[in-house]
Amino acid sequence: MAKYRKLGRTSSQRKALLRGQVTSLIYNGKIITTEARAKEVRKIAEGLIALAVKEKDNFETVTVDAKVAKKDAAGKRVKEVVDGKKVTVYETVQKEIKKDQPSRLHARRQMLKVLYPVTEVPEAAAGRKANTKKVDLTQKLFDEYAPKYAGRNGGYTRIVKIGQRKGDAAMEVLLELV
Known part of the structure; x- marks a missing residue:
């Protein structure tokens, strides 16, 4: 049995796709994607949240x-x-x-290996560089998600089936943080 789904892409494309979707999931709280992609993204995201829960008070x-x-x-x-x-x-x-502490720093660096940097642009100044700010997703994991999921033993995400996509009839799902 394979360890992961190839998703019909080369390894570099697949890693970039998964990193982008995990970043989007952590930033927005939910994403709409295909079922196969969602199951792969879920593995990575749950690992990051578990790491944040483990190191939240360190x-x-x-x-x-x-x-x-x-x-x-x-x-x-x-x-x-x-x-x-x-x-x-x-x-x-x-x-x-x-x-x-050293173990929390290591956890933060492990998260940064997966997550892309996110820049938040305000609605009023769309298209301008002024007033943009960088969002620290590792801090969001430690400060928001870790206390929220501290009492749970895994199962931080939920997959809800939406229906088949019109173009290729792939099963679309909503992947969200519980």
Whole structure:
């Protein structure tokens, strides 16, 4: 018996397809795809969520001093003239950050091997680069999905059959996080 479905593609195309669909599933919470693809995506996604559940509390909180640019009421950086040059004024602020333990860092890197980077574009500024922001899907896995699924022993996804696709009569399904 085979370990995985080939999905009629070369290995590089198949890996890219599965990575894209897993990324989309974690970002959106559900995707519509064929039954064979959904079963393959489910394996990968459930592994990532299980990894996040296992490592969700494996960090320590550390207080650090950070230099932050001082800003005026309009949100622009405050500058002062020193030796004839405009220099930004910085102030020191204490911040609390989460520092991953080695096993959680390893888990994060394993997730990043599978997930593609996602950039969120606001509706109002569609087509412009301004106001876009990168979404950290590993953080979403650790902060949202891990506490949600902490009490479950697997079975984080559900496949619901929709019907046959018009073009090739392939069974379409809705793959969603429970």
